[in-house]
Amino acid sequence: MCPVSGSDSAAPKVASAAARSDALVVTEDLRKEFAAGSEGLLARRKLTVKAVDGVSIEIARGETLGLVGESGSGKSTLGRLILRLIEPTGGRIVFDGRDLSSLGRARMRQLRREMQIVFQDPYASLNPRMRVGAIVGEGIDIHKLARGREKQDRLVELLRMVGLDADALTRYPHEFSGGQRQRIGIARALSVNPRFLVLDEPVSALDVSIQAQIINLLQDLQDRLKLTYLFIAHDLRVVEHISRRVAIMYLGKIVELGTSDQIYSNPRHPYTRALLSAVPSIDAAGKRERIRLPGELPSPVDPPAGCSFHPRCPHAKDVCRKAVPALESGAGGHAVACQVFPAP
DSSP states (O other): OOOOOSOOSOOOBOSSHHHHSSEEEEEEEEEEEEEEEEESGGGOEEEEEEEEEEEEEEEETTOEEEEEOOTTSSHHHHHHHHTTSSOOSEEEEEETTEEGGGOOHHHHHHHGGGEEEEOSOTTTSSOTTSOHHHHHHHHHHHTTOOOHHHHHHHHHHHHHHTTOOGGGGGSOGGGSOHHHHHHHHHHHHHTTOOSEEEEESTTTTSOHHHHHHHHHHHHHHHHHHTOEEEEEESOHHHHHTTOSEEEEEETTEEEEEEEHHHHHHSOOSHHHHHHHHTSOOSOGGGOOOOOOOOSOOOOTTSOOSSSTTTTTOTTOOHHHHHSOOOOEEOGGGOEEOOSSSOOO
C-alpha cells in the first residue's frame, strides 16, 4: 500500500476477512520497511529495516488481542501502522470493513475519532505546558464535538471515568504521579468516543501496584464502552490478565497466535516457551525451567535466512536455516510458524 493521495470520499466496504467475520480490525500481509543508509563501493547498496514483515491478524469487536515480543520486534510499529500514523510499505489495513488505503486525508481524519492510542510513557506523552483540561479537550475541539458548558461537563465526566477529580482540569501534568498521568492519557484517548484503542505498553513505566490499577481500569472501560483493544507489551504476565487472544512477535513476524489458554498452557514455538519461562511465579510447583536464549535479537537490517529465530533456537534443524516457516493454524485456531513444533 502506497501513501495516500486519493479522494476524500468515504471508502466502500470491501470483501475481506472483516466482511466474513466479526472482526473490527484486519491486517493482510502488512509490511513496513525503513531506509537505513547504504553500504558498499560508492554506497550503491541501499539498506532497509524490515520492521514489520508480512503480518496478517484479526481483532474481533470487543476483544483484547495481546501483542508480545522483545524490544525491537516491531510491536509498536505494527500498532502505529494499524492507525496509519505511519504509512505501510505494503499490505492492507481494514477497519470495520473499510480499506484504509483508499481513504483521503480528510476522511482518514474523521475516522481517527474511532481509532486512538495510549502511549507507553505517561511523562513524555503529555505536553508539560498545557493544563489537563486542554490536553483532554484537544480532540473534542479538533473534531468539534462540544463547546462551552457541554464541553466542560464532558471533561469532568471523562476524568471521573478514569478515577480523577474535576479539579485536575486546571492543573499541569507535573503535579500528578505516573499512574495519574496515564489515567489522563486514557481520558484523552476516550474524549472522541473511539471504538478501537492501541495500548502501547501502557503500564510498563509504572510500579507493579499501579499496573494492576490501570489494567483493572482498562477492563472496566472496555466492558462499559464496548471497546476493542490491541494491547502491546513485552511482559506475558501482564498480558495474561487482560487478553482473550495473544500474538507473539519476533523480528517483524507473528510466530505464534492463539487464545490465552492455548498460549499459556500449550506454547508451541520455542520463542514463546522461552518468554513464558522467564515469567516470575510464586508457585514452586508451577514454575517452568528457565530457558536462556543465546545471543540477542538479530538485526532487522540483515535478518537470518530461513527462520529468523534459528540462530537462538535450541531445537533448530537444517530446514530451519533454509526455509521460512509459514504461520499455520491448527486445532482451535492455534497458529504457529515453526517447522519443528507445528500447530497442534
